[in-house]
Amino acid sequence: AQSVTQPDIHITVSEGASLELRCNYSYGATPYLFWYVQSPGQGLQLLLKYFSGDTLVQGIKGFEAEFKRSQSSFNLRKPSVHWSDAAEYFCAVGTMEYGNKLVFGAGTILRVKS
Amino acid sequence: GAVVSQHPSWVICKSGTSVKIECRSLDFQATTMFWYRQFPKQSLMLMATSNEGSKATYEQGVEKDKFLINHASLTLSTLTVTSAHPEDSSFYICSALAGGPLEQYFGPGTRLTVT
Numbered sequence: 001a002q003s004v005t006q007p008d009i010h011i012t013v014s015e016g017a018s019l020e021l022r023c024n025y026s027y028g029a030t031p032y033l034f035w036y037v038q039s040p041g042q043g044l045q046l047l048l049k050y051f052s053g054d055t056l057v058q059g060i061k062g063f064e065a066e067f068k069r070s071q072s073s074f075n076l077r078k079p080s081v082h083w084s085d086a087a088e089y090f091c092a093v094g095t096m097e098y099g100n101k102l103v104f105g106a107g108t109i110l111r112v113k114s
Numbered sequence: 115g116a117v118v119s120q121h122p123s124w125v126i127c128k129s130g131t132s133v134k135i136e137c138r139s140l141d142f143q144a145t146t147m148f149w150y151r152q153f154p155k156q157s158l159m160l161m162a163t164s165n166e167g168s169k170a171t172y173e174q175g176v177e178k179d180k181f182l183i184n185h186a187s188l189t190l191s192t193l194t195v196t197s198a199h200p201e202d203s204s205f206y207i208c209s210a211l212a213g214g215p216l217e218q219y220f221g222p223g224t225r226l227t228v229t
Contacts, residue, residue: 032214032215032216034216034217034218036220041205041223041225042222042223043118043120043207043209043220043221043222043223044158044207044209044220045220046217046218046219046220049214049217051214051215090157090158094216096215096216099163100146100163100211100215100216100218101148101160101163101216102160102216102218104157104158105157106156106157107156107157
């Protein structure tokens with residue numbers, strides 16, 4: 001069965017510090033990978049996506065993510081966090097074999113301290 | 115591009131009444147939309163896949179007769195919560211397929227409170 005694991009429920013970083021949010025998946029096929037961000041009471045905004053090609057992908061707001069097939073991971077990174085990055089981050093995975101549906105991780109809440 | 119809207123953004127209704135939530139793709143056509151439910155401090159739970167011109171596909175455990183979905187046009191899908199009860203109170207989010215494979219764009223969500 002498909003599954004997505006975000007092992008960190010909460011993460012707190014200082015403003016200006018680097019950030020890495022972890023995402024691991026369990027799939028039998030080539031996955032399509034996404035990171036979304038959700039501010040309180042809002043919908044989800046797509047940060048970046050990976051389908052194929054270069055395993056390091058750049059997204060909006062200075063975020064990047066690296067696909068590592070050997071580790072079944074797609075971790076999200078940002079070199080310098082801003083207070084406005086405080087939100088909840090969701091990793092999502094899908095495959096064409098399961099139609100167009102995405103499976104979401106449980107989410108990681110990012111807190112930024114000044 | 116790829117903007118999705120939802121209406122209303124929040125609604126309060128009395129137990130036993132029905133509530134309709136609209137999901138619109140504003141600048142693109144969406145043959146496939148999705149409806150999710152999100153409880154506080156939890157992830158998104160897919161309720162159903164809405165396909166234009168055909169019946170929705172519901173996930174296991176979701177009551178079809180309670181959560182009626184209609185995808186009558188390429189830009190509009192509606193979710194009707196029938197005979198709502200307090201346990202139906204939740205944050206409902208829709209999304210639409212656009213761009214690359216499996217790429218979903220989300221609406222801002224609808225907060226439903228049933229009293």
